Amino acid sequence: MNIRRLVNAESAAVDSGRRSFLKLSAGASAGLMLGVSFSGSSASAQNAVADTALEMNAFVSISPDNIVKVLIKHLEMGQGVYTGLATCVAEELDADWKQVVCEHAPANTQKYANLLMGQQGTGGSTAMANSFMQMRQAGAAAKAMLVAAAADQWQVPAKDIKVSDGMVSHGNRSATFGELALAAAQQPAPDASSLTLKNPNEFKLIGQDNTLRKDVGKHNGTAIYTQDVKLPGMLTAVVAHSPRFGGKVKSFDASAALARRGVQHVFEIDSGVAVLATDYWSATKGRELLTIEWDDSAAETRSSNDILLQYRGLVDTAGAVAESHGNADHTLSRSSDVTELVFEYPYLAHAQMEPMNCVAQVNGDTAEMWYGCQSATGDQAAIANLLGTDINNVRINTVFAGGGFGRRANPASDYVLEAVRIARHVQGTPVKLVWSREDDMQAGYYRPAYVHKIAASLDDAGNPSAIHIRIAGQSIMAGTSMAALMVSNGIDNTSVEGLTEFAYDVPERQVELHSPEIGVPVQWWRSVGHTHTAFSKEVFIDALARKAGADPVAYRLGLLTNNPRETAVLKLAAEKAEWGTKELPEGWGRGVAVHTSFGSTVAEIVDVSVQGNTFKVERVVAAIDCGIAVNPSIVRAQVESAIAYGLSAALADEVTLTDGNVDQTNFHTYRVLRMNAMPEVETHIVASNNAPSGVGEPGTPPIAPAVANALAAITGRTFTRLPLKLA
């Protein structure tokens, strides 16, 4: 079978079309390197590789100096995708981990699509899930070519040749990968069906902690982010945006700005007024000198309190039915024992550490881009569409991203198109668009605000017999290119996921949804719908357990008899945390939550100490089942990270609007988690031979409800609003 066709068939990824001629793969990376001032040794080492590497397939190149370069089709934004994907390649290639380097693949949907999305992009915690087999096959294919080359050279049968730790050998003959690279690259690409992959018990790298991260240079400042890209003649752009969402420029006066030293251009674009200068500081000083009159006739002018008030009204009325089993309404109306809770969730900003930015250069109908690109296919199409050109005229060079948490995969390509619009105005000049923290925090694309109302009737044993759930909040997917995929019959799955397919055994269930249109742009935020649905589910179940006078873990286990995976993960966390047996200090309480998202299950047990009206999360014990943990250290790191991110929202994060103006501007008003509030985290990984599932997001949903449940254990109160406040 032609292996190239298999790429679309969700399998191998070996580009056989390339094998018949030798190809120096410098072209794939030269764009990135061009004119960019790399001072770091790590970056220049990769540059050297790019110049001599011989392509084995779309993902693997080997240079004569014995460096294996793995092209990474996903954005490295901290989740460890360089290391994870390279581990899969190196495992099947039997490379020495020390000889492996990574580089971002260019935007090329044909070669580098996310096999679960059908387009090139990173998100939904799918990077490993969709790449695990593909990367292993790419490694195995490259190994087969090395072996075939050695068999030719040594005139021995390929099957007698051994490969181990980066050496190819037969009897007393041996060669490095580098020595065989030239001959190997001339070998025909092997048929995917001829490749035998290792059994898990043969893994040397997968599942081990001995694969140090490959996104190097982050400890010494040499790693390159968008913020660091420098091109000859480049200008820095800032944009004065409308203070309100949907506002437009009515008029502006640029004379004072243009008089500021360093300012070169001021002009209007769709999203505001752009100021271009020789450096960032001059651009921002120029922006301060602008006088702009805004046209707010189409702007959102409501306050977030008005919006929540509307939602509270909506959850009292019937919505579109997302899921229905039995007749929950009927059962509830006849029950004498109903528990009802209303939950409220604010808008949340991603507040990734690197404010949004993007480098663009436009020449007529061609564009070249440098940034932490998370949606290669979507951005490439949007840029091509804006310029009225073919996608092949849009070249995207991907660099490290300083965090993302969902923000960089913008369905409208908002910040990317803003950069292109500016660059189009100054043809041929490279432009670095830089958002200040204030720009970033006030630009919207927030996790939507929601209100949930949940009611359940209880049977004689105190278990829920029917549950009715209503959710009100903006649809993330409506109006985006993914609406066709994610919205059906008025139900945006990301608004209800986590409450539909209810994890606990409740015979009758109804889930309804209201998706009002509001002028505040919204977007996915680490773990998407589960950011709110898991909180409601786990706080509600805990409230039922308290009402029944039951132990929260035992009560859950009683409702999870048909859910062996959540049962196992919950039991592991409880055992490791010594649930029910460990003595806690005076004033401490414990809470638990378990949730499944992105194919993985996570349980978290937290200890909280309360003093007066303040509390501190002291310790978290987490258990995760994510299938095979390709790199356990990174799995633990992601669980720690997901907990920190979710805890930040549990404790303090909140975007509010007053008359349409965002109240928060920077980290003094959007108060994210700092080291002094970070608990100890202990993560336990369930041993598994199942294919890897998500790791970046699933640790986030359980933390906020676990904290709320711990506070409930101490205070006896049920906490239904985020961020959590004791008073």
Place this chain on the structure above:
Amino acid sequence: MAFLLTINGETHELDVEGDMPLLWVVRDHLNLTGTKFGCGLAQCGACTMHIDGVAARTCVLTVADSVGKNITTIEGLQSPQAMAVQQAWVQLQVPQCGYCQSGQVMSATALLEKNGNPTDADIDAAMSGNICRCGTYPRIKAGIKMAAAQFTNAAGAV
């Protein structure tokens, strides 16, 4: 206006406006991009450099006020404490996205140069001005302790 700055032991003459923060002088005019921009308001620590040996937020320190100071950026780190911190960072795989980590390394190094054996409370106090949205705090703490372990005898007395 021209300013003379001493950065990583070298003297640079810069002709910029006096209100320009040191961060932007270093990033945009000296092309040392290891130091990052995160907030511009002394809130996040991404821009941390050592000014006369003390960790400082350079997004709010003007070039005019930087004259005559001994300025060290991440590119100029040389002390044994800095080397130990960076080694621990690699070994414990502290960085995730890494964007905050130049600042974290600068703050951790400044802490260890003054206090070779910091307690958890010392670490919290020295490091809570450095935000990490990836939540690498537990590993930062472990990294500082690992680095400190090298100095409990010799340099710990510094």
